[in-house]
Amino acid sequence: MDNTGKKLYIQEVAPRDGFQNERQFIDTEDKIAFIDKLSASGFAKIEVTSFTSPKAIPALRDAEMVMHRIQRNPDVVYTVLVPNVRGAQRAMECKVDEVNLVMSVSETHNRANLRMTREQSLEQLAEVIAVVRDSGIAINVSLSTVFGCPMQGDINAFDVYELVGRFASLGVEGITLCDTTGMAYPSQVRRICAETRRLFPGVGLTLHFHNTRGMALANTMAALEAGIDRFDASLGGLGGCPYAPGASGNACTEELVHMLNLMGYDTGIDVERLLEISATLPALVGHDIPSQLLKAGTRSRLHPPPA
Amino acid sequence: MDNTGKKLYIQEVAPRDGFQNERQFIDTEDKIAFIDKLSASGFAKIEVTSFTSPKAIPALRDAEMVMHRIQRNPDVVYTVLVPNVRGAQRAMECKVDEVNLVMSVSETHNRANLRMTREQSLEQLAEVIAVVRDSGIAINVSLSTVFGCPMQGDINAFDVYELVGRFASLGVEGITLCDTTGMAYPSQVRRICAETRRLFPGVGLTLHFHNTRGMALANTMAALEAGIDRFDASLGGLGGCPYAPGASGNACTEELVHMLNLMGYDTGIDVERLLEISATLPALVGHDIPSQLLKAGTRSRLHPPPA
Numbered sequence: 001m002d003n004t005g006k007k008l009y010i011q012e013v014a015p016r017d018g019f020q021n022e023r024q025f026i027d028t029e030d031k032i033a034f035i036d037k038l039s040a041s042g043f044a045k046i047e048v049t050s051f052t053s054p055k056a057i058p059a060l061r062d063a064e065m066v067m068h069r070i071q072r073n074p075d076v077v078y079t080v081l082v083p084n085v086r087g088a089q090r091a092m093e094c095k096v097d098e099v100n101l102v103m104s105v106s107e108t109h110n111r112a113n114l115r116m117t118r119e120q121s122l123e124q125l126a127e128v129i130a131v132v133r134d135s136g137i138a139i140n141v142s143l144s145t146v147f148g149c150p151m152q153g154d155i156n157a158f159d160v161y162e163l164v165g166r167f168a169s170l171g172v173e174g175i176t177l178c179d180t181t182g183m184a185y186p187s188q189v190r191r192i193c194a195e196t197r198r199l200f201p202g203v204g205l206t207l208h209f210h211n212t213r214g215m216a217l218a219n220t221m222a223a224l225e226a227g228i229d230r231f232d233a234s235l236g237g238l239g240g241c242p243y244a245p246g247a248s249g250n251a252c253t254e255e256l257v258h259m260l261n262l263m264g265y266d267t268g269i270d271v272e273r274l275l276e277i278s279a280t281l282p283a284l285v286g287h288d289i290p291s292q293l294l295k296a297g298t299r300s301r302l303h304p305p306p307a
Numbered sequence: 308m309d310n311t312g313k314k315l316y317i318q319e320v321a322p323r324d325g326f327q328n329e330r331q332f333i334d335t336e337d338k339i340a341f342i343d344k345l346s347a348s349g350f351a352k353i354e355v356t357s358f359t360s361p362k363a364i365p366a367l368r369d370a371e372m373v374m375h376r377i378q379r380n381p382d383v384v385y386t387v388l389v390p391n392v393r394g395a396q397r398a399m400e401c402k403v404d405e406v407n408l409v410m411s412v413s414e415t416h417n418r419a420n421l422r423m424t425r426e427q428s429l430e431q432l433a434e435v436i437a438v439v440r441d442s443g444i445a446i447n448v449s450l451s452t453v454f455g456c457p458m459q460g461d462i463n464a465f466d467v468y469e470l471v472g473r474f475a476s477l478g479v480e481g482i483t484l485c486d487t488t489g490m491a492y493p494s495q496v497r498r499i500c501a502e503t504r505r506l507f508p509g510v511g512l513t514l515h516f517h518n519t520r521g522m523a524l525a526n527t528m529a530a531l532e533a534g535i536d537r538f539d540a541s542l543g544g545l546g547g548c549p550y551a552p553g554a555s556g557n558a559c560t561e562e563l564v565h566m567l568n569l570m571g572y573d574t575g576i577d578v579e580r581l582l583e584i585s586a587t588l589p590a591l592v593g594h595d596i597p598s599q600l601l602k603a604g605t606r607s608r609l610h611p612p613p614a
């Protein structure tokens with residue numbers, strides 16, 4: 001098993017998925033400076049912000065300002081979360097590269113999180129897709145609770161495949177399978193990834209793991225074995241889980257990249273540079289962050305022997 | 308890949324490897340009660356204590372008392388760490404099932420940690436083995452820094468195989484490959500485990516991971532793929548790393564068992580029971596513990612939808 005030089009695509013979600021969960025508003029200037037540093041770090045994609053109602057997510061009420069003023073690197077895809085047609089129009093005015101739509105595979109979670117039935121979400125997202133499709137802007141759909149719902153429990157994998165199929169038939173470029181609250185486990189990940197790839201070979205798949213129960217990197221291994229080459233992660237592990245106070249949130253970008261680089265994959269990302277950026281996060285968000293790697297340093301950080 | 312029913316052996320090291328690192332002395336009665344709960348939880352082996360000098364490790368100065376007064380379950384192997392012949396004699400007087408000897412593959416780490424060259428350690432451990440061998444007590448050797456040394460950096464895998472070979476020729480029953488400071492990564496683990504098994508098919512191998520850089524469970528996956536079926540872990544993730552203040556220590560038992568059970572392996576351990584015991588640890592050690600699973604609960608813990 002030689003992975004040397006195999007290209008992987010790492011997508012940074014901290015500016016949206018991380019900052020959205022912060023209680024303290026992060027200054028627009030700080031957001032822009034943070035994203036500009038990420039843009040020079042080798043990411044394939046950065047999820048910049050969310051074009052939702054400022055009332056719903058006040059933490060990201062500066063979406064336009066951030067999107068307009070970041071320094072865009074032509075090698076990076078800048079994506080934004082969009083809940084509806086109004087959000088899509090705002091995003092298109094900002095000339096984003098991609099819009100990211102969200103709904104849940106779990107009916108209970110979709111109602112709780114989006115206040116709609118899944119059928120209503122599908123209808124609304126189909127309208128967004130119709131508006132965006134001919135604009136040259138790419139469309140990705142993030143499916144929540146693919147590997148389990150914190151309210152409903154297990155998810156029938158056929159519901160996942162059915163939703164992927166419906167969005168594929170609407171012409172979206174990418175689908176993200178999200179482990180929203182860290183319920184995925186490796187054998188399940190391998191099975192669902194392999195089957196989704198088999199059924200929908202034309203769809204670009206991203207895997208989005210959370211480390212809520214410590215399995216983010218083990219699940220990444222399973223996804224790699226199923227041929228997945230595109231992963232979301234959040235610098236510092238930012239992004240909490242409302243159902244597990246104090247637990248880790250998103251897969252931690254620097255830990256993911258550290259492991260993949262050691263395994264010989266080509267992520268295009270320098271982990272020491274990531275750690276420099278990650279080290280600025282505690283001051284930015286006003287609290288300690290889950291990253292273990294920030295505390296320990298990379299594997300190559302050596303220590304003098306005791307005297 | 309169906310693991311259903313495949314037997315794995317989980318070995319709990321918190322009473323030795325965890326408690327040894329605690330600043331606050333844990334009452335002997337509390338240690339005994341804790342170990343008695345572990346004994347009824349399905350572990351294949353428990354590392355109970357260390358027969359070192361009370362001056363060197365005051366946290367475990369009650370080794371005899373603990374070993375004499377725990378309730379031994381005939382299905383559990385009770386092992387103790389032993390540094391020298393004197394320690395081995397104390398351990399044998401306590402009728403332990405196994406002694407666990409330690410040295411490092413890294414010359415620098417061995418000198419720093421044990422104040423001896425590797426050759427001196429080998430000589431001393433050979434004496435211990437000679438004393439113990441005919442007593443009916445099993446002998447395991449834990450090799451530190453197999454996957455990297457925090458002072459020296461990379462370790463030549465041939466040094467690992469050479470040491471395994473020397474102890475195998477001395478007739479030890481088991482060898483533990485230890486990732487002492489969390490430097491192991493999956494492709495390396497797979498390679499070294501597979502090669503060690505190929506070279507020494509008669510040696511019982513245990514893998515001992517640390518989660519210092521978030522890879523404990525990913526490395527477990529790699530070891531499983533190389534045919535390893537025996538793992539050390541520490542309840543709550545107890546056991547720090549002196550080179551990474553604030554970082555996680557040992558692989559967390561409840562997180563390991565949670566993942567393996569979900570994958571269909573037969574660990575013989577009920578993770579909910581482990582969480583009950585783990586929940587007593589913060590009070591016992593006087594601080595928060597690294598276990599993410601203790602904060603989040605198992606994957607099957609469901610939450611009511613918001614009103």
